Amino acid sequence: MQLKVLGSAGSVTPEGQTCSFLIGERTVFEMGSAASVLSTAEQRRVDDVFLTHAHLDHVKDLAFLAENVFGGRDAPVNVHGLPATLAVLANHILNGAVWPDFTALPSPETPTLRYAPIEPGRTIEAGGVRVTAIEVNHPGGCVAYVLDSGSGALVLCGDTGPTEALWEFVNQAGAKVRGIMIETSFPDRLRALADVSGHLTPALLAAELRKLDRPDIPVHIHHIKAPTRSETLAELAALGDERVRVLEPGTVLEF
Numbered sequence: 001m002q003l004k005v006l007g008s009a010g011s012v013t014p015e016g017q018t019c020s021f022l023i024g025e026r027t028v029f030e031m032g033s034a035a036s037v038l039s040t041a042e043q044r045r046v047d048d049v050f051l052t053h054a055h056l057d058h059v060k061d062l063a064f065l066a067e068n069v070f071g072g073r074d075a076p077v078n079v080h081g082l083p084a085t086l087a088v089l090a091n092h093i094l095n096g097a098v099w100p101d102f103t104a105l106p107s108p109e110t111p112t113l114r115y116a117p118i119e120p121g122r123t124i125e126a127g128g129v130r131v132t133a134i135e136v137n138h139p140g141g142c143v144a145y146v147l148d149s150g151s152g153a154l155v156l157c158g159d160t161g162p163t164e165a166l167w168e169f170v171n172q173a174g175a176k177v178r179g180i181m182i183e184t185s186f187p188d189r190l191r192a193l194a195d196v197s198g199h200l201t202p203a204l205l206a207a208e209l210r211k212l213d214r215p216d217i218p219v220h221i222h223h224i225k226a227p228t229r230s231e232t233l234a235e236l237a238a239l240g241d242e243r244v245r246v247l248e249p250g251t252v253l254e255f
């Protein structure tokens with residue numbers, strides 16, 4: 001199976017789109033940029049969307065994808081997320097005030113979107129991939145996803161501060177896990193901001209990777225905040241960890 005990076009930034013600027021990752025043709029993880037990058041025809045092929053949490057940089061393009069696929073599909077798009085994440089969407093974004101409630105349009109019987117609550121630790125199948133959510137440490141509730149194609153697995157961790165269960169899972173899963181995607185939002189000088197907002201800096205990332213028993217595994221970094229991007233990139237390079245690389249739009253990962 002292939003994962004294609006549509007957007008990998010932590011900020012919206014002319015230079016970068018926020019995170020979205022396309023699996024095959026029918027599944028998208030994170031809705032930071034899917035409607036901005038995929039054609040309308042490509043968006044109409046998406047059957048399942050997985051959200052890590054409700055922050056705007058991770059959900060904003062769901063609003064626009066719903067509008068773009070409206071009337072163009074036979075079945076609703078399943079929107080998978082924690083119950084708390086879906087409640088934020090329903091109450092604060094797709095609420096008929098900020099944006100239409102596409103879970104009831106064009107009719108409640110044949111909606112454009114359908115909420116599909118997930119339960120951490122329980123595996124579901126979507127688009128030929130087995131998907132399992134693992135809770136991570138980020139305000140409001142947030143999950144990472146393990147994507148298992150049968151021949152290999154990828155760990156997709158969006159926003160998180162220091163965490164434990166994720167590394168326990170990867171260590172137990174062994175060689176099946178082919179790669180880890182994880183954030184590094186801020187440079188080390190903004191450590192206090194990272195701590196209060198549940199994010200990582202390069203030094204915090206290095207501490208996380210010391211919990212990992214895999215000296216061989218690629219660690220793909222995303223969600224770098226634009227105003228301090230060059231500083232964060234320099235600190236990531238200075239870690240001297242050959243596993244660490246930065247995800248760019250258009251990159252394809254096989255698993």
Ligand SMILES: [Zn+2]
Pocket residue numbers: 053055138159
């Ligand atoms: Zn967040």
Ligand SMILES: [Zn+2]
Pocket residue numbers: 010055057058159223
């Ligand atoms: Zn974010």
